[in-house]
Every structure is written in structure tokens, then in C-alpha cells.
Amino acid sequence: MKFSINISTMFQELDFLDRFKAVRDAGFKAVEIQFPYATPVTEIANACESAGVDVVLFNAPPGNFDAGERGLAALPGREEEFQAAVRTACDYVRVLKPVGVNILAGIPDVDADEKACWATLINNLNYAAEELQAAGTRALVEPLNNLDVKGFFIPTSELVVKAITEAGHKNLALQYDFYHARMMETDPIAELERWYDHIAHMQFADNGGRHEPGTGDIDWQSVFTTIRKLGYSDWVGAEYIPSGATTDSLDWVPTFSDWAGIKA
Numbered sequence: 001m002k003f004s005i006n007i008s009t010m011f012q013e014l015d016f017l018d019r020f021k022a023v024r025d026a027g028f029k030a031v032e033i034q035f036p037y038a039t040p041v042t043e044i045a046n047a048c049e050s051a052g053v054d055v056v057l058f059n060a061p062p063g064n065f066d067a068g069e070r071g072l073a074a075l076p077g078r079e080e081e082f083q084a085a086v087r088t089a090c091d092y093v094r095v096l097k098p099v100g101v102n103i104l105a106g107i108p109d110v111d112a113d114e115k116a117c118w119a120t121l122i123n124n125l126n127y128a129a130e131e132l133q134a135a136g137t138r139a140l141v142e143p144l145n146n147l148d149v150k151g152f153f154i155p156t157s158e159l160v161v162k163a164i165t166e167a168g169h170k171n172l173a174l175q176y177d178f179y180h181a182r183m184m185e186t187d188p189i190a191e192l193e194r195w196y197d198h199i200a201h202m203q204f205a206d207n208g209g210r211h212e213p214g215t216g217d218i219d220w221q222s223v224f225t226t227i228r229k230l231g232y233s234d235w236v237g238a239e240y241i242p243s244g245a246t247t248d249s250l251d252w253v254p255t256f257s258d259w260a261g262i263k264a
Helices: 014-026 041-051 077-095 115-135 157-165 178-183 188-198 221-230 251-258
Strands: 002-006 030-033 054-059 101-102 136-140 171-177 201-203 235-238
Touching: 014 030, 014 041, 041 054, 041 077, 054 077, 054 157, 054 235, 077 101, 077 115, 101 115, 101 171, 101 201, 115 136, 115 157, 136 157, 136 201, 157 171, 157 188, 171 178, 171 188, 178 188, 178 201, 188 201, 188 221, 221 251
Parallel strands: 002 030, 002 235, 030 054, 054 101, 101 136, 136 171, 171 201, 201 235
Antiparallel strands: none
């Protein structure tokens, strides 16, 4: 496994373009960005090259985030907007070359027809998978817990796997976040083992505030031991909100640095 740092949640003490160097100075070689679209892609690429880091993941545009939207894929009637969002993501993919783009299902209206939402999701996932494959990356689908994101259409790994299996496109995979799994009151390690064959990217934060490892009740020694035992060699993203300064939140790193090639 290899650790990446999500610079949308971490290093917020710094201006956005300064976070890339901060990540490298902390010993990491890759970043994730939730939504990079407020910054021209060439500026992001230049910051990566200067710092010596890669972008490994970002999300497709989610709709009106400030108004509470968390994705478009399961929203009937928004298909054209969804397709435009995927095309925008592809523009960034062609320059930044991430390993995946996260497609968020969204929060349907309370009176929306569930079957229509599901059919829309399946069609949109296939569209995104095809377009992102042509752009050179994988379409990932992440369940968001419905305590933090009330009404999110696919809040569990089981539902995501059902959706990507029904869609059937070979370029679809599960993005597994230990925080969201724990918030849904599941055993995150058991869930990891259950759905491992469908997983192409992982993320983590502790529960009870979504802070760094050691601030909640997840057993991180067991988590990372299991990841290594399973033979996972791809990226595991730190997507937590530091309880203090970001550099002070990295106490977990020395324990696991040798496992993930982090520079001491």
C-alpha cells in the first residue's frame, strides 16, 4: 500500500497551491483533491511537478455543493448536467492522470421514485465508466454514510457493489472509506475483507469527528495489517480533518511508514 494525502481536508492552514510542497515535505508522494475545479488544471500540474508529487484521485463535480448537493449520478432529470460534469472531470484527468475519479451518487429528492433513481444511477455509471476509460482512468464509486450525508442514495459498500455489478462496466470499482464504513455501524475490517475484490482505492479517517488515527475507536494497527495481508499495493488516502495543525496530526506515520514507502 501507498499513502496519499487529501489536501482538501489536510494542510488547510496553507494556500491551496502551497499544500503540494507541504505534502512532499511531510514525506508523501501523492495527493488527493476532493474538487479541484476552482483552480486551473495547468496550475495544479505545475504545483505537482514543482513539489514532486502526483494527483491520484479527485471527485467529479458534485452539482451545487454549497446548496448541499453531493453528486448527480442518481438524480433523474439531471443527466445532461451529469454528463457535462464527467466531461469536465475528463479534462482534468487528461492532464493530471489520476488513478481514479470518484463518481458521487447524490441525494435524491425525498419524493423521488427509488426505481427511477436506481435506473438513472446505472445508466450514468456506465456513461462515466466509458468516458473516464477513454480519458485514461478508472471510475470509482464511494458510499457516503447517511448520518453525515443524510439521504445519500448509496450509503453502504453493499449497495455500491450491487450498482457496479448491475452496470457491468469493467471500468467501475468501489472506493472504500474506513470512516464511512464505521459510521454505518459496520466492522470496517470485515467490510474490507468482504468487498476487497471490488475495491480499487481506499481512504481513511477515525470516527467520532473524522480526525486522524487514534482519535476514535478504529483499530488502525489491525486495519493496516489487514490491508497488507490482503496484498493491496495501491493508494490509501488520508482524508481526515486534523484535530489541530496538520503536521501535529501525523503521529500515526512513524508506525506505518516502512509499510508504505514514506520518507522518514
